[in-house]
Amino acid sequence: MKLRGARAILFDIDDTLFPTTEFAQRARKSAVRAMVKAGLNAAGAQAYSTLRGIVRNKSSNYQYHLDDLCVRFNHKRDPKIIAAGIAAYHVAKAGIRPFPRVRKALLALRKRGYGIYAASEGKALKQWDKLYRLGLHNVLQGAFISEELGCDKGKAFYVKIARILHMPAASVLMVGDREGKDIIPAKEAGMKTARVCKKGAKSEADAKIADLSGLLKLLR
Ligand SMILES: [Mg+2]
Known part of the structure; x- marks a missing residue:
């Protein structure tokens, strides 16, 4: 299974953790x-x-x-x-909520020992505001925001994250909804990838999932 060996998991925020x-x-x-x-x-x-x-x-x-x-x-x-x-x-x-199975899936992944983080493009204050409103700020172990890393979501963004985590990129799995921002550049950096998308969508990702609960099965 292509996702085996991941120790840390990065999650895009917008339209991945909640319906932005x-x-x-x-x-x-x-x-x-x-x-x-x-x-x-x-x-x-x-x-x-x-x-x-x-x-x-x-x-x-x-x-x-x-x-x-x-x-x-x-x-x-x-x-x-x-x-x-x-x-x-x-x-x-004030009424924003995560997608239905997100919170449970994140807690289960954390319990299994994965490091779980947000990896998002945007302004740090705005993205943290979302994590607090979603009630995910203390479920995730941290967040990597493009504004703070000094580059948009390209290969360099993901290379920097692996370096900060002190992990080889191959031990990191990136999960997101956008092929061009979440999948392709993370792959170029050497990470494993899973795309959240509808059935039948074309993707270069190692795995396609309908929602985050799908990840639990794939990582078993
Ligand atoms: Mg997104």
Whole structure:
């Protein structure tokens, strides 16, 4: 079995540990609804599609999506409308939960003696915020975030992690949903890989799994 010999396991966060895309959509829709109610001059669907455009153009780490949305339709920054959106967004964000079998699978892997860590691209504060909200901050033994390692998820990112763990790359297994970020560069660094994906998806990963509980069987 190709995954045998792994001693540490790295997990991508977004759309691997929890349904990021789904939650982000829900939070943004909720923000837009609240802003329309507070006086944004737009219909909900129109405002939502405009917000999606703003997020695409300015990246998800930009701080003023809702300010820009307000200016777009009301031609000025209206603090009341923006605050309505921020409050609704935060309520939705407080509701993030891991995928159903994640917590149990992580605890089982830890019990079996694997070192388990998050390996994620993004801002460290934002990614740790997610781990705390998901209640996984003390289940995982640590997190490697691209901002702190000084490089995005490429081969160098994974090489650095193996070095920090004092392990040969072949003893590390990377688990994630994105072929180009989680699988290919980790493989290039010499790690084992498992891709979380739908049945039938093409992947160069050593294994494909539907969710993290699949990992338990493969590592047996
Ligand atoms: Mg991901």
